[in-house]
Amino acid sequence: MPEHPLVRALAPLVERLDAELVDPADARPDDVTLAWEGAPVVAVRLPSKPADGGVQSLLAEVAAELGGPLRDLSRHDKQRAVLLLEERGAFEYRKSAETVAEALGVTRFTVYNYLNRSR
Numbered sequence: 001m002p003e004h005p006l007v008r009a010l011a012p013l014v015e016r017l018d019a020e021l022v023d024p025a026d027a028r029p030d031d032v033t034l035a036w037e038g039a040p041v042v043a044v045r046l047p048s049k050p051a052d053g054g055v056q057s058l059l060a061e062v063a064a065e066l067g068g069p070l071r072d073l074s075r076h077d078k079q080r081a082v083l084l085l086e087e088r089g090a091f092e093y094r095k096s097a098e099t100v101a102e103a104l105g106v107t108r109f110t111v112y113n114y115l116n117r118s119r
Contacts, residue, residue, distance in 0.1 A: 004041050006034060020045040058090045059103045071105035078104050082114040091115070 007021060014021055024033050027043035034042055062084045063070050066077055073081060081104065090096050101108045 004036065006036050006041050010034070010042070010044070014044055018047045020047075055090050055093045055096050055099045058085055058088050059100070061088070063103075070103045073104070078106065079114045079117070082111055083118050086115060086118070 010021065022031060022043045022045050024040035024043050027033050028045070031043040031045045033040050034044065059070065062081050065084070066073060066081055070078065070081055082100065085091065085100060090100060093099075097108045097111050101111045104111070
């Protein structure tokens with residue numbers, strides 16, 4: 001793959017996402033092909049969804065640990081649940097704040113407030 005400025009710029013992000021840069025000629029239909037001035041330069045292959053179910057699996061773990069459905073927890077325990085989920089990497093997934101908010105029966109804004117309080 002050519003050493004293009006776009007490839008160099010994307011490399012840290014792709015590594016952080018545990019994704020892979022591939023030649024556009026080798027791109028699969030679910031890869032994201034990126035172009036520079038109209039010409040394809042590189043494709044990004046995102047990691048497959050984890051077998052363990054990702055955020056849903058983490059939500060189930062935390063619910064079991066805290067003794068019941070997350071929606072039924074007290075405010076304090078919901079804050080604790082958000083902290084546990086953050087420690088376990090739940091917020092690394094796309095749209096995870098929305099998923100967590102729905103599971104807790106709160107707004108996405110509330111989830112962000114819980115996260116910010118802990119920092």
